[in-house]
Amino acid sequence: MGERELIGPPLERAFFDRPSYEVAPDLLGRVIVHGPVAVRLTEVEAYGKPGEDPASHTYRGRTERNSVMFGEPGHLYVYFTYGMHFCANLVCMPEGVGSAVLMRAGEVVDGFAVARSRRTGAAASADAKRVVPDRDLARGPARLAVTLGLARLHNGFDCCSDGPIRVFEGSPADPGVIRAGPRTGVSAGAETPWRFWIDGDPTVSPYRAHVRRTRR
DNA sequence: ATCGGGATTTCCT
């Protein structure tokens, strides 16, 4: 506790109203809060506009799933993948342009008790005795979503209005410690270096190159 | 430390 005084004012909508590859590195060191839990972002990935970024969910245009990405910037885009995981993005660019930043990893800075129970509770019910190290609480996009209590219900949530989910100024990462590289788990557009992370931070997820899975 | 298999929905070809 006691961290809340250090995270500054919430980011305004204009922060998100620009290209995702500019927003992404600027999000490093910012603090996203949902209720009692606060997470300092240490790793993010940018996803670009329709027709321009083959790795983006919006590449082939608007669908029911990705429609939030075409809406007002500063809202959450939460999607379900691999049959079991949720991942959370912050929508970028003006209304009508489908683009977002995926929050891949962070450091829990407040609300540890709730964060831990979310991670060892329902979602991972198989082993209640499992002890999750602090640094693994939000290490990886699906883990970050669980720790922050984000799921399908929060798709479309506006983080730039008064409400339980906000992104705060925090302490922007010094440009000298920001690294950029290929996005994780992406096959199409793998060459675009739109993954950004804080160099040496223990909460950054291990990089995994895309591997094609074969069935049985 | 690293590897590989399984869980299981949504989207697109």
Add this chain to the structure above:
DNA sequence: GGAAATCCCGATC
């Protein structure tokens, strides 16, 4: 039909 912006666990080195 099959890949996908993933994670967990057990086996093995």
